[in-house]
């Protein structure tokens with residue numbers, strides 16, 4: 001008898017869940033306002049700006065109905081509007097929002113290794129691919145003039161495809177939001193192919209304002225040499241054999257000359273450092289369009305990859321995401337490495353060129369350190385600047401009396 005009674009109760013509960021979910025879907029289609037007004041007027045929606053710095057969304061209700069309803073509506077989502085509706089529902093035991101986080105940049109700062117580390121974590125889920133670049137390719141096609149003959153970066157994804165496929169929606173639902181989807185389009189933090197940082201930052205904020213943002217930064221000259229080497233590698237291939245993301249910009253004209261032996265790496269790096277937004281520009285732009293600093297986590301590449309500080313840096317990232325650091329792997333992998341293939345002993349350059357590059361990046365390095373200190377990410381500016389200053393001093397110390405030096409990347 002007791003079993004029969006329990007069975008009846010479960011059947012009624014299941015029926016209620018289906019009915020409630022059906023109503024939710026109908027209301028979700030009518031718009032987020034209708035949904036929250038009709039069903040959850042008394043429940044406090046997740047406040048995107050007030051997500052706790054070291055946790056996921058606070059569970060607002062332990063009631064299984066909330067989670068089932070949330071998952072049901074999420075499983076039907078094809079648009080950002082629908083995701084916003086889902087994220088305004090009571091969490092009901094969901095540990096993570098959908099999607100949960102993005103590594104937005106900067107390129108060449110071990111983002112592939114970090115992304116792999118996080119998506120291989122028992123609480124992580126990979127986007128497919130690591131860098132969907134939806135918000136640069138599909139929403140910010142600017143009319144920035146490109147060199148003659150170069151093709152534009154085609155948008156190959158619909159909103160539906162991005163939400164469901166690139167963001168691995170079905171996997172997230174299957175894990176009952178106990179695991180977190182992380183994507184890693186590293187062109188977002190600093191803009192890409194004419195898509196401005198401000199427009200990317202504003203677009204993502206409009207679409208998914210709850211997302212947590214990870215921003216990795218590396219000593220700027222090393223980062224830019226690493227990036228130019230990668231682009232030069234692409235440009236040395238016939239166009240049809242280049243990776244999908246490689247669309248030529250003005251910057252690449254210098255690299256083409258470099259490949260032909262008509263320009264130096266220093267010239268190309270100098271040009272790119274002068275024209276690309278600095279870390280400080282990018283960072284301020286993201287905060288400037290309204291991203292609350294609690295949702296932004298800066299990571300210094302040099303601290304991430306160093307044996308003595310790496311573990312602590314990884315733990316901080318995991319805590320920021322609401323991951324359990326005890327479940328994370330011991331070490332960061334080393335992916336996407338090229339430094340041992342091209343000039344492993346350092347890039348030859350004249351002392352005056354090295355000094356000029358350092359003086360070019362120093363004010364921006366100071367600015368980002370000041371910004372990070374001001375917002376409480378680091379205790380003092382020196383905490384942030386020390387590894388970069390050490391790299392500059394180390395490289396200047398390689399110069400011979402005749403002024404021939406080597407720049408070894410961090």
Ligand SMILES: Nc1ncnc2c1ncn2[C@@H]1O[C@H](COP(=O)(O)OS(=O)(=O)O)[C@@H](OP(=O)(O)O)[C@H]1O
Pocket residue numbers: 106107108109110111112113186226227230305332333334335336337338339340409
């Ligand atoms: N664990 C570890 N230790 C030391 N260095 C590491 C590690 N993981 C990645 N890297 C270096 O990071 C560079 C690649 O960065 P990204 O993956 O962000 O590049 S990309 O923008 O996604 O193409 C690339 O730098 P370069 O080799 O100088 O090009 C990698 O060597």
